[in-house]
Amino acid sequence: MNIINSNLSFRSNLSWGNNPEAVVLHHAGAKMCSIEDIHRWHLENGWCGCGYHYLVRKDGTVYTGRNEKAVGAHCPGYNSRSIGICSEGDFNIEVMRQTQYSALLELTRSMLSKYEISKVYGHRELYSTDCPGENFPLDRIRNEAAGSSGRLVYPGYPIRMNPGLEDSNVKAVQEKLMSRGYSVGRCGADGFFGWGTLEAVKSFQRDNGLAVDGIVGVNTWNKLFG
Numbered sequence: 587m588n589i590i591n592s593n594l595s596f597r598s599n600l601s602w603g604n605n606p607e608a609v610v611l612h613h614a615g616a617k618m619c620s621i622e623d624i625h626r627w628h629l630e631n632g633w634c635g636c637g638y639h640y641l642v643r644k645d646g647t648v649y650t651g652r653n654e655k656a657v658g659a660h661c662p663g664y665n666s667r668s669i670g671i672c673s674e675g676d677f678n679i680e681v682m683r684q685t686q687y688s689a690l691l692e693l694t695r696s697m698l699s700k701y702e703i704s705k706v707y708g709h710r711e712l713y714s715t716d717c718p719g720e721n722f723p724l725d726r727i728r729n730e731a732a733g734s735s736g737r738l739v740y741p742g743y744p745i746r747m748n749p750g751l752e753d754s755n756v757k758a759v760q761e762k763l764m765s766r767g768y769s770v771g772r773c774g775a776d777g778f779f780g781w782g783t784l785e786a787v788k789s790f791q792r793d794n795g796l797a798v799d800g801i802v803g804v805n806t807w808n809k810l811f812g
């Protein structure tokens with residue numbers, strides 16, 4: 587993944603020796619902000635500079651905050667043993683779009699594998715705060731970041747035909763169908779639920795004794811991913 591080096595200047599009293607055991611997820615609490623904004627805010631707090639190790643913006647770009655080896659300033663009790671990742675946005679009042687989610691997922695996965703760790707927390711699980719917001723997709727990212735060995739959890743809504751809408755859950759369904767020998771049509775796993783995918787879902791349902799409605803509800807999902 588492409589990570590942009592922000593070249594921030596930190597105060598010299600930055601401490602080193604961060605030893606990550608977990609990834610801690612945050613939101614900025616601001617609908618729009620750059621890494622420079624966050625850096626400035628944290629300097630104004632009297633800190634060494636940006637307290638997070640990374641910022642994921644809404645457009646899916648990822649920026650460096652403080653060095654991974656530097657002790658963070660994002661979650662008391664965990665600053666010397668975690669990677670702090672902030673997502674641009676205020677997820678108490680908005681929802682995370684796919685572009686940002688995909689980048690956050692990829693970054694989280696890369697940190698887990700780099701440090702051979704598995705724990706992913708939301709800030710509020712470790713400290714008295716509402717960060718990263720009630721709409722933040724915490725359970726989903728935790729499940730999906732756990733790796734390809736982790737079973738994908740039903741996303742909570744039925745996946746149905748909608749050729750005009752790209753959805754990562756549709757892509758996951760298509761990939762799974764294809765791996766089980768069901769063709770989803772000439773476009774392959776493109777994330778769009780069209781006629782080819784509809785026929786594949788129906789065939790899968792027919793072969794597995796499920797109601798043949800072409801909709802991936804919880805039963806079809808669990809049969810497919812179980």
Ligand SMILES: [Zn+2]
Nearest residue numbers: 612613709717
């Ligand atoms: Zn936070």
